[in-house]
Amino acid sequence: MRMGCEQIRDLGSLHMRVIVLGSGVIGVSTAYFLAKAGHEVTVVDRQPGPALETSYANAGEVSPGYSAPWAAPGLMAKAVKWMMMKHSPLVIRPKLDPAMWSWCLKLLANANERSYEINKGRMVRLAEYSRDCLRALRDETGIRYDERAKGTLQVFRTQKQVDAAATDMAVLDRFKVPYSLLDVEGCAAVEPALRLVKEKIVGGLLLPGDETGDCFRFTNALAAMATEMGVEFRYNTAIRKLESDGRRVTGVVTDAGTLTADSYVVAMGSYSPTLVKPFGLDLPVYPVKGYSLTLPIVDPAGAPESTVMDETHKIAVTRLGDRIRVGGTAELTGFDLTLRAGRRGPLDHVVSDLFPTGGDLSKAEFWTGLRPNTPDGTPIVGPTPVRNLFLNTGHGTLGWTMAAGSGRVVADVVGGRQTEIDMDGLTVARYGRSAAAASRPTIGGVARPAAR
Template sequence: MRVIVLGSGVIGVTTAYYLARAGHEVTVLDRQAGPALETSYANAGEVSPGYSAPWAAPGLMLKAAKWMLMKHSPLVVRPKLDPAMWSWCLKLLANANEASYQLNKGRMVRVAEYSRDCLKALRAETGITYDERTQGTLQVFRTQKQMDAAGYDMAVLERYGVPYSLFDRDGLTSVEPALAHVKDKLVGALHLPGDETGDCFQFTAKLAAYAAKRGVEFRYGVSIRGLESDGRKITGVLTDEGTLTADSYIVAMGSYSPKLVKPLGIDLPVYPVKGYSLTLPITDAAHAPESTVMDETHKIAVTRLGDRIRVGGTAELTGFDLTLREKRRGPLDHVVSDLFPKGGDLSKAEFWTGLRPNTPDGTPILGPTHVRNLYLNTGHGTLGWTMSAGSARVLADLVSGRQTDIDMEGLSVERYGRKPAVTVSRPAAVRPA
């Protein structure tokens, strides 16, 4: 079967890899000059299934109000006359209750845990390296109230069999020794040993090269204008290089996915949430993180990537504005210098920003649509790197007419009210993976 994948970020490239592995003829289209040059370029570096949780949690309104009053605020809202922004915000608030939080977190953990297993298998099969580490995530708490609130997450982790440990301020240094120098600023931490870290850009670029050698065609510098349809199925992708056709089409364009599919009657509640990161060289390894440290107060992750430290986080609602605002560097500078003051050289840091494609319930949108040969792989928010391999494997299985390894309940666009079409597969055109 011929398949076109729209987008060459980590989601698009992993999807192409699994499709090719299943025997399909795959073409990937992207406007950029290479893979992973937008949101996948310099994210926080976490592969963190244990930390998978929706933003829409009980008490969200009060938390948001407090965050925006903080000196180093993790959240900034720049109001716009944009109906999509306000619709998304209202849906986010509608999910900020205990029942929805438990349901949504369960769905997210299901995808993320599966994805971590797929990533391990992919790494073993391809042999690619990307400054990966498998030492877990340490979520550090600066107040007792934060530590007590971790009970919400631990209940879901236990339900899904995700290992974790809770440490006091002395115990957390057994996981991250460098924090011994600042432990008086912390009250405790939640350790998620199954989490990993790695450079998403390196991974995506190397996987794209691996896939290309195995037949995947990557066409860069191609602007996607729209999707052509006969009312029942997609008949082609309209680009600045003409109309390209295939048997099936997969939209993996992150925050730009809703605009592409809206003319087809598909209303995706995916909205960009802008994030920032710093990448700085390590100056003293003994004072740098061993893996990922997540600061619960500032919602910022500090991650070890080889001989570098990646600091990623903050959330800015500002539409598709990619302006690199120097003021938003403040929270990143503060957290890394506060927790790891001797770890890296901030004067040599690379400052970056990207748009995370967030759904209001936190769960990505995976699978078929009411358009017979159109599939979605989008809406992963801050967890695109975490969920990439599993989401891609699911899409490849669906396109191939195979049973998925995980339950698809609540993962498709169907949860927003419109049922997808019955998938028409062509098993004769694929071979077992």
């Protein structure tokens, strides 16, 4: 699917003051496209700079072809198997947290063939568009961020994994996303370093339209460009709450005072639900903790050319300039950001198993961050029933992949422009009653309870 991403032209007559909450890759991308459309934009974040939380050291993939919900048929059986593996891609640390269990139940409710196809289709639609927007942005601005456009190779260690890829390929066919199913020799031709470990894989799925790049470098470079365009970044500013007059948002209360604008965009990842809940919006966004390693390349011929995704361990190994980024694993533990040494094992294993000579693990930077996941995999972007409140959150592991497209469509929606892609299934409206709750009367930003 190639929708294209046309350049925004300043509409001149339409000018608004917009506050974007969050300075990760999603928030900064949104701010950039809003400024490009001629709006006066302020970005607010508690951190001292952009991309210092989830966007800091993600896997480095811009992977529309690999966009797929976690809620797939057979998820429960897979989860049990994963948790019993030595290098488990999944860890659940049970908590007395109703939001965790509600999210898990909704995840399982989406783990069927019909929901999977619908959800994957929505994700691919936005991700393909986003990749095109990123390319257009790169061509226009010359932005650099250790980018490569050499695709993603999903490697399979078992024939069962090869057979299961048929479901994904059917969706890719529907959206005209190019791919190639490769045998072992084909995998080695794409990623020459895999010739050293050919006995460990049985095949792979190549997605040639995917790209790679350093999300942290991109976000900082884009923030600098946005600043030159007039965007104001208010760092070291904690966001307390949103205020309302009962019909619309009237201000953002921070530890540095109350800020006001015409429209407000919430792009705070896993922290978005708490901020909008007083408006009756019950966002099913829950943090799923991920880990990464960043290690220097010591043998370029033994390092990946682009991204190699290990289907067994759900871990990506990506080349970022003179570094290798290893990202993955999923840990359900609420908002706990403890850097657990034991969770480094799967990352160490995959990079040393597939690329034994490529990098120096003794010099690796170990990192963790919270991915804002929805149970259906699709992010929540666009309008809400609160007329001047907009969302750009819930991207899970695909925030970097979907950032440019999500920022562009939200800028279009805020500015009253027709979006270049169909927004059906991408907004909070897909959750029905939860979204409708936001249209209830509110008092001081707190939703009046519905009649029982």
